[in-house]
Amino acid sequence: MDTAQEPQRSSPHGEFARVAISVPVLRGFHYRVPSTLSPQPMVGDRVRVFFRGRSRIGTVIGFDSAPEVERVLDVQEVLGIESRIPGPIIELCRWVSEKFGASLGETLEAALPPPLRRGGKIRRIAHVSLDVEDRSEGGIRELVEKIEKRAPKQARALRILAQVGGSAEEREIRRLAHLDSNQPLRGLETKGLIRRIFVEGEPEEVAGDSAEQASPPPLTAEQELAVASVRLAMRRSRPQGFLLFGVTGSGKTEVYLRALQEAVQAGKQGIVLVPEIALTPQTVARFRSRFPRIAVLHSRLTERERVQAWGRIRSGEVDVVVGARSAIFAPVPKLGLLVMDEEHEPSFKQQSPPRYHARDVARKRAELEGAIVILGSATPSLESFVAAQQGELSLLRLPNRVGGGVLPETAILDLGSLPFQKVPSALSAPMKEQIHRTLQRGEQAILFLNRRGFARVNVCMACRESVQCQDCSVSLVLHRRAGRLLCHLCGHEQSVPTQCPNCEAPGMRALGFGTERVEEELRRNFPQARVARMDSDTTGTRGSHERILADFGKGELDLLIGTQMIAKGLDFPRVTLVGIIFADTSLSLPDYRGAERTFQLVAQVAGRAGRSDRGGRVLVQTFQPHHPAILAAVEHDYEKFVKGELQERQETLYPPFAQLLRILISHPEEERGKQTAQEVRERLESAGRVSWGILGPAACPIPRVRGRSRFQILVKTEKEDDFRDLVSYARSRVMTSAPVRVTLDVDPVSLL
Numbered sequence: 198m199d200t201a202q203e204p205q206r207s208s209p210h211g212e213f214a215r216v217a218i219s220v221p222v223l224r225g226f227h228y229r230v231p232s233t234l235s236p237q238p239m240v241g242d243r244v245r246v247f248f249r250g251r252s253r254i255g256t257v258i259g260f261d262s263a264p265e266v267e268r269v270l271d272v273q274e275v276l277g278i279e280s281r282i283p284g285p286i287i288e289l290c291r292w293v294s295e296k297f298g299a300s301l302g303e304t305l306e307a308a309l310p311p312p313l314r315r316g317g318k319i320r321r322i323a324h325v326s327l328d329v330e331d332r333s334e335g336g337i338r339e340l341v342e343k344i345e346k347r348a349p350k351q352a353r354a355l356r357i358l359a360q361v362g363g364s365a366e367e368r369e370i371r372r373l374a375h376l377d378s379n380q381p382l383r384g385l386e387t388k389g390l391i392r393r394i395f396v397e398g399e400p401e402e403v404a405g406d407s408a409e410q411a412s413p414p415p416l417t418a419e420q421e422l423a424v425a426s427v428r429l430a431m432r433r434s435r436p437q438g439f440l441l442f443g444v445t446g447s448g449k450t451e452v453y454l455r456a457l458q459e460a461v462q463a464g465k466q467g468i469v470l471v472p473e474i475a476l477t478p479q480t481v482a483r484f485r486s487r488f489p490r491i492a493v494l495h496s497r498l499t500e501r502e503r504v505q506a507w508g509r510i511r512s513g514e515v516d517v518v519v520g521a522r523s524a525i526f527a528p529v530p531k532l533g534l535l536v537m538d539e540e541h542e543p544s545f546k547q548q549s550p551p552r553y554h555a556r557d558v559a560r561k562r563a564e565l566e567g568a569i570v571i572l573g574s575a576t577p578s579l580e581s582f583v584a585a586q587q588g589e590l591s592l593l594r595l596p597n598r599v600g601g602g603v604l605p606e607t608a609i610l611d612l613g614s615l616p617f618q619k620v621p622s623a624l625s626a627p628m629k630e631q632i633h634r635t636l637q638r639g640e641q642a643i644l645f646l647n648r649r650g651f652a653r654v655n656v657c658m659a660c661r662e663s664v665q666c667q668d669c670s671v672s673l674v675l676h677r678r679a680g681r682l683l684c685h686l687c688g689h690e691q692s693v694p695t696q697c698p699n700c701e702a703p704g705m706r707a708l709g710f711g712t713e714r715v716e717e718e719l720r721r722n723f724p725q726a727r728v729a730r731m732d733s734d735t736t737g738t739r740g741s742h743e744r745i746l747a748d749f750g751k752g753e754l755d756l757l758i759g760t761q762m763i764a765k766g767l768d769f770p771r772v773t774l775v776g777i778i779f780a781d782t783s784l785s786l787p788d789y790r791g792a793e794r795t796f797q798l799v800a801q802v803a804g805r806a807g808r809s810d811r812g813g814r815v816l817v818q819t820f821q822p823h824h825p826a827i828l829a830a831v832e833h834d835y836e837k838f839v840k841g842e843l844q845e846r847q848e849t850l851y852p853p854f855a856q857l858l859r860i861l862i863s864h865p866e867e868e869r870g871k872q873t874a875q876e877v878r879e880r881l882e883s884a885g886r887v888s889w890g891i892l893g894p895a896a897c898p899i900p901r902v903r904g905r906s907r908f909q910i911l912v913k914t915e916k917e918d919d920f921r922d923l924v925s926y927a928r929s930r931v932m933t934s935a936p937v938r939v940t941l942d943v944d945p946v947s948l949l
């Protein structure tokens with residue numbers, strides 16, 4: 198029996214529990230354990246304590262015989278065993294908090310599902326529905342206009358509620374309408390325009406999809422080799438990591454399934470991490486058909502479902518856990534295998550404290566628990582590729598598609614060389630031609646544009662100014678169907694001006710393209726085709742994402758336009774054309790990962806074409822037809838891209854050749870922000886460490902967000918030890934209090 202699994206008891210009575218609380222403060226706090234308290238707490242238990250005058254829930258991380266401070270409060274209550282954090286997870290969290298510069302309290306909390314963070318109380322779920330007689334578009338618009346002036350948030354919520362069909366979960370409406378409280382919904386209720394009702398979360402229908410037969414297909418020789426390597430490593434039962442580098446359609450999932458089977462047969466459990474948007478019923482069904490004892494963790498579970506799943510996982514009732522990023526903390530009792538599919542995906546990095554990268558956590562957890570980890574991708578992150586080159590990960594290759602399916606034929610369309618068009622179009626003539634032919638053959642096409650909304654900017658034809666967000670330094674995006682201008686950073690929304698807010702000239706023009714405009718163009722150009730759009734504007738409500746995919750899969754749609762949501766894991770044999778409307782969206786970003794992101798997106802989207810013997814074609818529209826990232830993606834040549842890119846990273850000393858800490862300093866006033874940033878730099882310099890390469894402070898590429906001016910300092914180090922010192926120093930020495938905000942981001946995935 199592994200002793201780390203056995204929670205330590207708090208004996209004898211009267212000792213002091215060290216409790217980690219979810220605040221950015223590093224140390225734990227001492228609380229007295231009254232001998233009358235029942236049950237007595239153990240390490241890992243969640244306990245209720247008073248902290249700064251408020252009742253809070255924290256995690257017991259140890260016991261001491263004497264407290265650090267004189268005045269010690271009592272532990273109030275020990276919460277149920279269902280929220281206890283197992284020993285190995287505490288150890289993992291300790292590592293995460295040190296590596297990523299967060300407090301242990303924050304990290305432990307992130308390792309629990311939200312309802313357990315709050316002490317296992319399951320909230321009843323509020324639903325809202327329209328309570329008005331005239332639900333017609335005109336009727337709603339009239340109401341919206343009437344309340345818009347005095348209560349813009351209420352107006353927005355009302356309009357969105359009408360748009361999604363008149364009834365939805367309250368939290369969905371809050372999310373879609375960017376409301377930070379439910380005050381506006383209460384207001385609408387008081388006005389008698391909507392009704393709010395509360396229901397207990399209903400268990401979700403689990404689709405018992407048996408699309409794939411439960412008996413596994415015979416492996417290809419390449420798959421066999423990969424599985425054998427993993428099997429060998431498992432039998433040796435020493436932790437080991439693999440990078441499964443396989444082109445799209447090469448059968449990586451089958452390798453995961455077989456490896457999981459090995460783990461389960463050995464009496465252990467497996468965890469599979471996939472990007473949230475790849476967690477489709479299609480994906481889940483493939484795992485469920487082999488492992489009926491499965492738990493699927495995704496953001497749309499109700500709280501009750503989440504708590505139940507957690508309970509089944511910790512009791513060992515579940516063989517395989519499939520989930521997004523946070524499933525890395527799933528408390529399986531005997532971890533055998535960790536799989537991370539699409540390991541290059543930026544969504545594996547958490548964007549709030551603790552800002553961990555699930556890939557690093559996965560590797561660490563495997564090491565701590567003696568498990569195997571498989572990172573899989575058709576376009577591995579440079580970090581993993583270099584780790585494989587250096588022998589930290591074993592490289593497994595699947596260079597061919599299963600069944601000899603060929604990679605699609607690709608062509609680049611240079612947007613700069615196309616003849617001038619008075620009315621700009623997102624679809625070039627060759628693109629239209631290919632769509633036309635695809636439709637004629639009765640096949641399907643996927644079109645990809647990583648930008649939602651109708652137009653990028655609304656520009657005045659007289660002064661050339663575009664309408665800016667009031668709180669952020671970005672242009673507002675026109676969403677034409679909603680008839681609104683939207684800030685994609687903070688959610689601010691306003692009506693579309695008929696004259697320029699800057700010079701008052703009439704005639705604003707919509708420039709640039711978003712998915713909404715492409716959808717419109719498709720409908721106009723191909724009136725007979727059935728068109729759907731998939732982006733976060735059309736998939737707000739529960740089930741809508743799945744519905745669009747299901748309709749497309751059944752052949753009830755011909756053309757699908759979408760954002761990166763459609764880039765992942767979709768496997769539709771009748772798709773023979775993939776069109777990339779504009780491949781350059783991430784190339785122009787001032788971010789060292791721009792080229793890598795572009796390569797990955799183009800290569801992944803291209804992989805959606807020709808998944809059957811009908812073959813396929815990919816058309817890439819770009820203004821930079823000679824960019825190495827685009828050329829390599831089109832030639833399906835990962836290694837060529839990596840070679841060039843790694844050389845550049847090495848010369849400029851960026852990850853994976855250095856580690857990077859981003860310190861973001863923000864303040865409502867620009868001058869004060871700048872001054873604080875300068876002070877942070879001085880404090881870093883005063884540590885006198887020559888190995889820290891400090892860049893900045895400089896204004897961020899997006900200098901203002903949500904009414905705060907933003908500055909950043911980047912610190913690079915080459916050695917792991919130096920970096921650890923740096924993070925630890927920064928955690929304790931550069932954090933300040935409101936109204937300044939200082940955040941640390943280790944290995945950031947974005948520098949905007």
Ligand code: ADP
Binds near residue numbers: 451
């Ligand atoms: P990847 O995850 O690498 O993109 P998939 O695992 O989705 O690839 O496999 C592509 C297709 O090939 C799937 O439809 C899968 O069912 C099928 N497939 C995988 N391995 C085999 C095999 N050994 N024999 C027959 N079909 C297979």
Ligand code: ZN
Binds near residue numbers: 667668669685903
């Ligand atoms: Zn904004």
